[in-house]
Amino acid sequence: TVLAELQQGVLCLTLNRPDKLNSFNEEMHLALRVQIERAHEDPAIRAVLLTGAGRGFCAGQDLGDRDPRKGGPAPDLGHTLETFYNPTLRLIRSLEKPVICAVNGVAAGAGANIALACDIVLAAQSARFIQAFSKIGLIPDAGGSWSLARILGEPRAKALALTAEPVDADTAAAWGMIWKALPDDTLMDEAMALASRLAAGPTLGLGLTKRLIQAAATNTLDEQLDMERDLQQTAGRSADYAEGVAAFLDKRKPEFKGA
Ligand code: LHQ
Numbered sequence: 438t439v440l441a442e443l444q445q446g447v448l449c450l451t452l453n454r455p456d457k458l459n460s461f462n463e464e465m466h467l468a469l470r471v472q473i474e475r476a477h478e479d480p481a482i483r484a485v486l487l488t489g490a491g492r493g494f495c496a497g498q499d500l501g502d503r504d505p506r507k508g509g510p511a512p513d514l515g516h517t518l519e520t521f522y523n524p525t526l527r528l529i530r531s532l533e534k535p536v537i538c539a540v541n542g543v544a545a546g547a548g549a550n551i552a553l554a555c556d557i558v559l560a561a562q563s564a565r566f567i568q569a570f571s572k573i574g575l576i577p578d579a580g581g582s583w584s585l586a587r588i589l590g591e592p593r594a595k596a597l598a599l600t601a602e603p604v605d606a607d608t609a610a611a612w613g614m615i616w617k618a619l620p621d622d623t624l625m626d627e628a629m630a631l632a633s634r635l636a637a638g639p640t641l642g643l644g645l646t647k648r649l650i651q652a653a654a655t656n657t658l659d660e661q662l663d664m665e666r667d668l669q670q671t672a673g674r675s676a677d678y679a680e681g682v683a684a685f686l687d688k689r690k691p692e693f694k695g696a
Pocket of ligand 1: 456457458460496497498499500501503514517518543545546547548567569570573575578
């Protein structure tokens with residue numbers, strides 16, 4: 438349910454249930470989580486690229502698994518979130534390596550919000566982002582209530598969540614929800630080029646940068662300045678910093694090792 442391939446330091450992950458627009462069942466949840474845990478552990482992985490197979494990126498939870506007419510115990514969606522979605526969201530945010538998302542088609546419900554949790558989001562111009570939850574009586578999850586409010590502010594966050602109106606990729610880029618909207622036929626090449634460029638970068642410094650920018654949301658300026666001081670101290674002791682400065686002075690391209 439998740440294709441995984443390591444290419445030039447990039448762990449390429451493709452959600453692969455195209456007949457169901459790559460909606461999440463338990464198997465796909467676990468497969469994705471195992472791969473992101475692997476990215477945490479394996480130093481050969483220096484960036485992650487997440488995309489979807491077929492015409493969609495991800496339609497959120499597989500609602501076929503949730504047919505209330507099939508009987509069974511009362512829904513325990515809190516348990517589903519705690520067991521399946523929340524660990525993956527935390528793993529993406531805490532991974533100190535760049536996570537690039539190539540939104541190749543529709544991203545709905547938790548699928549949209551997993552994309553928004555990634556560090557750099559590129560989307561095909563034909564892609565749409567839909568906070569589909571309100572159509573079925575649910576609330577935005579997979580971190581969406583947090584990321585939308587932060588990214589867009591309350592007016593747009595509330596309107597998207599309450600109406601479930603789709604946002605096309607160009608609008609998403611104009612609103613700052615994503616980094617860039619790209620022509621459909623160039624999306625994957627551009628996403629791979631970006632991911633491999635980042636994977637060849639100073640991974641330790643990039644990881645600390647991610648940590649800092651995420652911390653800014655809740656830190657005061659004083660706390661952030663202290664954190665910059667401490668993390669710059671760490672970055673300044675890396676071999677990649679020494680290489681970066683030497684390469685600059687030698688007028689050549691640096692060869693970063695990631696540490
Ligand atoms: C699907 C799905 C899908 C199954 C398309 N499931 N089959 C967390 C905690 C626990 C439980 C609940 O949920 C959550 C978080 C959530 O994510 S809630 C939100 C769940 N997602 C949705 O409500 C989105 C449902 N899908 C749609 O609204 C549409 O499919 C979108 C707008 C994504 C795409 O529309 P179209 O491009 O018109 O495609 P389609 O609707 O024809 O879908 C293609 C196929 O994929 C179709 O199957 P079929 O056999 O008829 O070809 C759909 O049934 C299937 N599919 N989403 N979530």
